[in-house]
Structures are given as structure tokens and as C-alpha cells.
Amino acid sequence: MADLHLPSRALVDGVEVEAQSGETIANLSSRDGHQINTLPALGVADVDIAVRSARAAFEDGRWRNLSPKARKKVLHKLADLMEVHAENLALLESLDTGKPIANTRSVDVPLAINTTRYYAEALDKIYGEVAPSPQDRLSYVLHEPLGVIAAIVPWNFPLHMAMWKVAPALAMGNSLVLKPAELSSMSALYTAQLALEAGLPAGVWNVVTGLGVVAGDALARHMDVDLIAFTGSGPVGRSLMRASADSNLKRVSLELGGKSPQIVFADCDDLDTAATNAAWGVFYNQGQVCTAASRLLIENSIKDVFLEKVAKVARSIKVGDPFDPATQFGAMVSERQMQTTLNYIAKGKADGGKLLVGGGQARATSGGFYVEPSILDIARDNILAREEVFGPVLSVMAFEDEADAYRLANDTIYGLAAGVWTANISKAMRAAKQLNAGLVWVNGWDACDITSPFGGVKQSGFGRDRSLHALYKYADLKSISISYKA
Incomplete structure (x- = not known):
């Protein structure tokens, strides 16, 4: 444990950064109440830099223009590295959240790895369509990546929930900004660094730390975010929908509470x-x-x-x-x-x-x-x-x-x-x-x-994580018609 690297800085454009304001959040261990480390409390300007980094990565095609085979190779390499570092990830999860180490070793981390592998394998199984057309026209439909995804994830399954959103978003060719919960950011930061080692281009996956009411709200209101994928409470889900309406009408996917x-x-x-x-x-x-x-x-x-x-x-x-x-x-x-x-x-x-x-x-x-x-x-x-x-x-x-x-x-x-x-x-x-x-x-x-869709109805939200259905959440349909001389 003494030799375990404790991530303590955000990741933007492939570089570890502090908040421009210098503000930090004390990260406490629920195990014994002691402070583990501090994390940057990123503000609106910091989030804007992260979104612009993701947008630049998307527009220049450094990730989305790679062949499915190439994207698959990177995601499998990420899963390989997560397996190599599984014990460190399990320790970080337990330290951050108070989960039993037996569970993080046998459930949380293996499931996160499995999710990564599942979407690595699934990404080249998504086909377009050819529409019935007249003899002088070819009409077809493509699934295209949305652009910049903002994923806001909870503290109860920090890495597992993160990969439910990160893996399919990357598989479809998007860039993203991940906002982990301020109570449990370390495993996501650690894994994002592993993604760089696996060959994911800088800027494609950014991780912003900080308070939800600041960093999360800044993502929800940003004019250059195309989708908010959120798991958390009902009141926060409502605030994200309002922020979407007040900004650029970005799409919102919500997995909220339950009383099952x-x-x-x-x-x-x-x-x-x-x-x-x-x-x-x-x-x-x-x-x-x-x-x-x-x-x-x-x-x-x-x-x-x-x-x-x-x-x-x-x-x-x-x-x-x-x-x-x-x-x-x-x-x-x-x-x-x-x-x-x-x-x-x-x-x-x-x-x-x-x-x-x-x-x-x-x-x-x-x-x-x-x-x-x-x-x-x-x-x-x-x-x-x-x-x-x-x-x-x-x-x-x-x-x-x-x-x-x-x-x-x-x-x-x-x-x-x-x-x-x-x-x-x-x-x-x-x-x-x-x-x-x-x-x-x-x-x-x-x-x-992972093969079954996950999500709710009524005030438990809308949209689905897991399964092939999750891939379509991070893509849009484009209809193309080509007229020619028959």
C-alpha cells in the first residue's frame, strides 16, 4: 500500500493539471476518517479547457477516424493494463469508498475490465442500413459518433459506473470528459492514465475533478458538449435537464434512484x-x-x-x-x-x-x-x-x-x-x-x-447503460441518398 501511487491531479489533454484557482478538495477515507490526499477543485474555466481539448480531438479525427480494428486494439490493450494493475485499482476503490477489498477485487474491478472488453468486441458489430429506394437512388443510414460526451458518475461504484459510459462512448468514436464523484475520483484518474499508455490519443479522454455543483454544472451548461450521461440522484438529474435547456439542448441520459x-x-x-x-x-x-x-x-x-x-x-x-x-x-x-x-x-x-x-x-x-x-x-x-x-x-x-x-x-x-x-x-x-x-x-x-440493458422508468430516469443498446446512445443516425443515372 505504501508504494501505491495515489492520483491527485486532473487529466486534461493528456497532462496532469491542478485547478487554475489552486483550490483543492480534501479526500477522506471512510474507513477511518483520515485524509488520503487532496484533489483539484476544477472551476468553470478549467472545465472549458477540458471540453475544448475533447472537441479538438474529435474534430481532427485522431480517434474517431481510426478504423474499428485500431480502436478495438486500443480498448483491448486498456483492458489488459487494467488486469495488470487490478490490485492497485481494487485498493484505490476500497480506500476511496470504504468497500470491502474482497468485493473490489472480485466484483468491481473485474466487471470494469469485462465492460471494456465487451465494448471493444462490440464496436465493429454495429452496422448501418440500406433503405429501399427507387432505381435511380441509393439511400443508406450510418451510425456516427455524437461528438463530445460528458459523463458524470457516482461514488458507489466509481470505476464500474465510469466504464459503463466511457467504454461505449469511446467504442463509437467519441471524445469525452469524465467527471467522477468528488468522494471517489482516484480509480478513474488511474485508469485514464492507463488508457494513454494503451495508445488512446491525448485529449480523447479527459478527467475533471471537483464539486458537482461547479464542475458538473459547468459541463451541463457548456455549449460544446453533445450529451450528458449521468448516474446519480433525482435532484441532480433535474438540474442537468434544466442546464441542457438553458444551454444548447444537449442530450441527457439519466440513471437515477430507486425504491426497488x-x-x-x-x-x-x-x-x-x-x-x-x-x-x-x-x-x-x-x-x-x-x-x-x-x-x-x-x-x-x-x-x-x-x-x-x-x-x-x-x-x-x-x-x-x-x-x-x-x-x-x-x-x-x-x-x-x-x-x-x-x-x-x-x-x-x-x-x-x-x-x-x-x-x-x-x-x-x-x-x-x-x-x-x-x-x-x-x-x-x-x-x-x-x-x-x-x-x-x-x-x-x-x-x-x-x-x-x-x-x-x-x-x-x-x-x-x-x-x-x-x-x-x-x-x-x-x-x-x-x-x-x-x-x-x-x-x-x-x-x-453486461449483455442486458440497464435503466429505469418513471423517476428512475431514461436511457440505458450496458448491452449493445448503450452504443446507440453515443451515436446519431445520418441518412444519405445518392441519385444516379440508372
């Missing part, structure tokens, strides 16, 4: 597996997951039996130092997120919720920001049935029948993910239709991979 339900019917034939998924569906990554299964809906006839199984799993989870390979459950990303979660638990109890497991701060003497895995039995009008906590809080409600389950599951402003557990295939098929969510999982939770 997991429904367990009495005919589920494996309650132990369902209970494990119900617990880890919300407690994984300390509950800081947009698809967290934060509402557990149990058919009334099995509620007590099933809830005890879930509680048993929750009590068995090993909370500990993120750097301990045996730790299953680490720290919240910040003191603010810890306090927000504890405040929600208090509000849920004040609303009549019955605390069954956890409910308090964990490892208080560590100096870090830890919250116990917590379960509350609540009524349908409880605040915990409505608002996204983004922490390790499971809200439990009972339902009477199938119609009641779907009504309760859909009774939310969000529509990101939903799950159902049943041994009845007809019921499973009905649930898949009735649940109003962008992702529906039957007899499993988070049971998908």
Missing part, C-alpha cells in the same frame, strides 16, 4: 435462497446501490417464518475493516451518508416502524463511517416505504394476494428494478408484465450482466 421491491410469494420453493437474496439485495455495498431491494414484500401467510430467515442472514453479516479480506460489509462512503442513513432509521421508527435488526452506528471507535445492517417492519405510509435511503436499511411489508403485491410494488415514484420469488411460472410471467420497472428479476436478484 422484492416480492416473495408463499409458493416460493426455496425460502432459504430467497432470504439470502432478500438480505444481500439491500445490504450489498452497504446499501449504496441504485437497484437495492430496499422494500421486501412478503405474502402474509409466510411473513413471520420468512422474516426470521432474512434476519438470521442479516445478523450473520461480518462488518469490519474494508482492508480485511474477511470483511463482508464495510463503511459508508462519507460521514454525511452515515448520518443520513441513521436519520432515516430514526424517522422510520418515529413513523411507527418496528426495528428488528441493527439500527445504529457500527465500529464507532474506528473513526470511520459504519452503519449496522438494519431491518424495520413498517406500514405502507411509513417514510421508509417512500424515500430512497441509499443505505443498509430493509423495509418489510406484508401483502394479501397477487393483485395487492403488484399494487404495493408499483406504489412508488421510482421504477428501476423489481424482483419476484415464486415456483409458479404463470405467476412469474404475470409479475414480469405487471411490475413497472426497467429490470425485473424472477427467482434471483441482480441476475444479469
Whole structure:
């Protein structure tokens, strides 16, 4: 760890830079509260330089005019280098966010590498179209890169979410400016340097650090950005749409919050597996997951039996130092997120919720920001049935029948993910239709991979990450008609 390089400067036009103002942000470790390093707090003028760098790279064609074979080679080389540096990336992710090192080694970094390889392989599988035309005309359609992409990504899966946007945007030939969360910028900065080593031309991928209300807003309002690709909160998503309208009507793709339900019917034939998924569906990554299964809906006839199984799993989870390979459950990303979660638990109890497991701060003497895995039995009008906590809080409600389950599951402003557990295939098929969510999982939770589109409906946003569909988000259709003498 002592020899690990900690990135501490932004990357613009292939060069590490400080903020022109000299302002910095203290980067704190959620593991123990100590300062890790400082990062530049880039301002509007700094962001403008980064966007102009990306625009120049796009216009002169140093990346987009390369053949698909050449772009593929660079992206595969990047994935190779990420594999070589996987341990460093895992350490940076754990240090920045408080994630268990076991997870960053086995999940976060491997998935980011897999995403890079997937889009490297996919980029030459995108074909245009030939339209039906008269005999004296040839009409065809091309997918062309949009131009300058601004990707703004969250702190809960810093590198993983970054590569969901960076890899397809680069695969389609765009240039981009990445704005990582101020709480978790180091793995993105490290990887962008690896991209230069892999042969990505300078200026094609810029990384700006700083506060979202400054650097992120500057990207959203910039007249030379063609698309904002954002994952984060609903209020920020709304602000980005307003900024787009106030500037150049740039496109906006939003993956926002969720209050995802997991429904367990009495005919589920494996309650132990369902209970494990119900617990880890919300407690994984300390509950800081947009698809967290934060509402557990149990058919009334099995509620007590099933809830005890879930509680048993929750009590068995090993909370500990993120750097301990045996730790299953680490720290919240910040003191603010810890306090927000504890405040929600208090509000849920004040609303009549019955605390069954956890409910308090964990490892208080560590100096870090830890919250116990917590379960509350609540009524349908409880605040915990409505608002996204983004922490390790499971809200439990009972339902009477199938119609009641779907009504309760859909009774939310969000529509990101939903799950159902049943041994009845007809019921499973009905649930898949009735649940109003962008992702529906039957007899499993988070049971998908890079090949499946990811995104939501309602106030969970619009646009899709992952799969081939994501590539089209970073491209535009151009129709061409050529008239000739038949």
C-alpha cells in the first residue's frame, strides 16, 4: 500500500493539471476518517479547457477516424493494463469508498475490465442500413459518433459506473470528459492514465475533478458538449435537464434512484435462497446501490417464518475493516451518508416502524463511517416505504394476494428494478408484465450482466447503460441518398 501511487491531479489533454484557482478538495477515507490526499477543485474555466481539448480531438479525427480494428486494439490493450494493475485499482476503490477489498477485487474491478472488453468486441458489430429506394437512388443510414460526451458518475461504484459510459462512448468514436464523484475520483484518474499508455490519443479522454455543483454544472451548461450521461440522484438529474435547456439542448441520459421491491410469494420453493437474496439485495455495498431491494414484500401467510430467515442472514453479516479480506460489509462512503442513513432509521421508527435488526452506528471507535445492517417492519405510509435511503436499511411489508403485491410494488415514484420469488411460472410471467420497472428479476436478484440493458422508468430516469443498446446512445443516425443515372 505504501508504494501505491495515489492520483491527485486532473487529466486534461493528456497532462496532469491542478485547478487554475489552486483550490483543492480534501479526500477522506471512510474507513477511518483520515485524509488520503487532496484533489483539484476544477472551476468553470478549467472545465472549458477540458471540453475544448475533447472537441479538438474529435474534430481532427485522431480517434474517431481510426478504423474499428485500431480502436478495438486500443480498448483491448486498456483492458489488459487494467488486469495488470487490478490490485492497485481494487485498493484505490476500497480506500476511496470504504468497500470491502474482497468485493473490489472480485466484483468491481473485474466487471470494469469485462465492460471494456465487451465494448471493444462490440464496436465493429454495429452496422448501418440500406433503405429501399427507387432505381435511380441509393439511400443508406450510418451510425456516427455524437461528438463530445460528458459523463458524470457516482461514488458507489466509481470505476464500474465510469466504464459503463466511457467504454461505449469511446467504442463509437467519441471524445469525452469524465467527471467522477468528488468522494471517489482516484480509480478513474488511474485508469485514464492507463488508457494513454494503451495508445488512446491525448485529449480523447479527459478527467475533471471537483464539486458537482461547479464542475458538473459547468459541463451541463457548456455549449460544446453533445450529451450528458449521468448516474446519480433525482435532484441532480433535474438540474442537468434544466442546464441542457438553458444551454444548447444537449442530450441527457439519466440513471437515477430507486425504491426497488422484492416480492416473495408463499409458493416460493426455496425460502432459504430467497432470504439470502432478500438480505444481500439491500445490504450489498452497504446499501449504496441504485437497484437495492430496499422494500421486501412478503405474502402474509409466510411473513413471520420468512422474516426470521432474512434476519438470521442479516445478523450473520461480518462488518469490519474494508482492508480485511474477511470483511463482508464495510463503511459508508462519507460521514454525511452515515448520518443520513441513521436519520432515516430514526424517522422510520418515529413513523411507527418496528426495528428488528441493527439500527445504529457500527465500529464507532474506528473513526470511520459504519452503519449496522438494519431491518424495520413498517406500514405502507411509513417514510421508509417512500424515500430512497441509499443505505443498509430493509423495509418489510406484508401483502394479501397477487393483485395487492403488484399494487404495493408499483406504489412508488421510482421504477428501476423489481424482483419476484415464486415456483409458479404463470405467476412469474404475470409479475414480469405487471411490475413497472426497467429490470425485473424472477427467482434471483441482480441476475444479469453486461449483455442486458440497464435503466429505469418513471423517476428512475431514461436511457440505458450496458448491452449493445448503450452504443446507440453515443451515436446519431445520418441518412444519405445518392441519385444516379440508372
